[in-house]
Amino acid sequence: MPTREFHAPSLAVSIGKLDLQNPLMTASGTCGYANEYGDFTDLTRLGAFVTKAISKTPRKGNEAYRIVETRAGMLNAIGLANIGLDAFLKDKIPILKEMGVPVIVNVPGWTTDDYVDVSARLNDEPVVGGIELNVSCPNVKSGLSFGTDPVRLFELVSAVKKVTTRAELIVKLSPNVADVAVTAKAAVDAGATALSLVNTFTAMSIDINNARPMLANGTGGLSGPAIKPIALFMTHRVYTEVAKKHNIPIIGMGGIQRWQDGVEFLLAGATGLAVGTALFLDPNIPLQILEGLRNYLARKNKTDIRQIIGSLQAPAPHD
């Protein structure tokens, strides 16, 4: 038997023109603006860093309580609280430069102009490699409609596309739709260069002693391991129906907590893997997943992570 020389499998992937040392990213809103986790994990080893949603002007966000734990997950209704674009550019961009990994900025909005203005300014910032349009945040009243209506989504993405001449244009899809492939198609047709999914599922939790919702906002977005099977299905659906044909990379997320979850998302068609809620348990989880992925690939005799992306052997649908 010839002995094979061991080569560490390549973990590098690309999201459009962005080259990532590995597929592991942070999910928007769960990792702050820049180096908040710097004492807990080596941020320079991430594939990419995705910031909290940055709006044109600072936002206070919702009243407390903003979170509640649920079974194997949590609800949040933060209300897009953030420091605003000016403070972000001034205070956080220098730190992000220091980190040296590709940066993706999450951009929310309430009107098309909000998205266009913020995206245009971020497009001029060389360290910002990608703009992730948050068309799906279910917490702010009108936020839902861009992400759930394919016509409005197409118009919005087309408008933002005109100003994102340099950065990758990533559209973060809402799972709160009947068929996520429809909105995915609208985003890609309008010029999205990558898709990320899923955002949180609109959900509720009730304080039975006071007969009131647990969250001041009433409803919140469900995240964590509880949503993983649905997120995985949606990733696979978007991959097979839209992304594969158009050669558009997917950033998969929703309950990723162990390397096994990461492998599932890769097999289902994700190129990037974003870790969200699990960062609250341990900010080092992305790097632990990375180790696990490396071992998995070696065990499976794969030399390159790209060999397994979308390689799921899906059963043929029966009629």
Place this chain on the structure above:
Amino acid sequence: MPGRTRQPAGGATSSEPRIRPTPTSPRGRYVATVKENIRLCTDHYRLVLSLPRFPRSTPGQFVEIDCRDPRFAPSADHDPGPRAFDWPPPESFKGDSPVALPRPCPSDPDFNAPLAYLRRPFSLADHRIWPDGYTELDIIHRVVGRGTLLLAQMLPGQTVSLIGPLGTGFTIPQGIELACLVGGGVGIPPMLYMAKGLQQSWIKGGVGFIGAQREDLLPVTIIGPPNAPEPSRAGDPLLNVAEFKEYGYPAVITTDDGSLGMRGYVTEALSAFLEERQVQQGRLMNTIVYCCGPTAMMKATARVAAVFGVPCQVSLEQPMACGMGTCQSCVIKFRPRDLGEGAEWKYKLTCTEGPVFDSRDLVW
């Protein structure tokens, strides 16, 4: 070390952004070993955790403990593997088990529900550092749900994952000579650590005010007056709290039902004390109040402090998902006192900009 005047968030002041953990990081992820797990009184436990090293902390700072099943605590190979549960846990906790608790059991329809998911925040009740870096942390907690129940069942030798020290602790303004340490219920633990911190500062005068609903809910060691055969415990002004006495500070004990010490709220005892001191000395300018407890009690304490014109620092509790300043879930309304009532408030994060705030800056 406790007792410094200024404590920036996380401790370090370097201008370089910290983007990876280093041996000098002021906070981090640690695996601690349970050294002791002691039942103090009904529902309350002291968990003594040992670590080969841990950054310095300030009283008022807290740690976030992973309260999922400790048998699946992170191991060196970092492959968490599948998490599984069985309930009840193997014969684990020796001594009295928590009482009066809706305890999951096989007849409970929710019996195979997962345990706590997010980490749970706990104030440091003490922090002991040996010259070689070996560290012991004390956590005193009350069993109120799944996470704290799990902690109560931990055995010496088991490990827990913790993150910390988090938040900003109490500060000691220049010129202060007397500190009142007001602790209610699960707000008592940080006051015990603060007593130690004060003792290591220039402040020599301290008084503890310890309140609970009932005698059996006081997680401290009560010692009676010397030479008294069988003291009448209720209302006895000479009762003392060993944890304060160690540092030379007397303590006033109150219980809502009068089962030990003074009957009534701890704020009434504080008010009476400040009143007396004011009459004696004619002024209270060098006094400060440190407080932790239920929100209503902290508000009442802040009001008492305001009446007597003394500063008051409170340690707040808010639901926290991360404890590290990323999720924006733990907000409180903040309005710097010098801006006046009409000024607009803004949100501050309890986990990183707190949990300790000057009560005069809070909108509550």
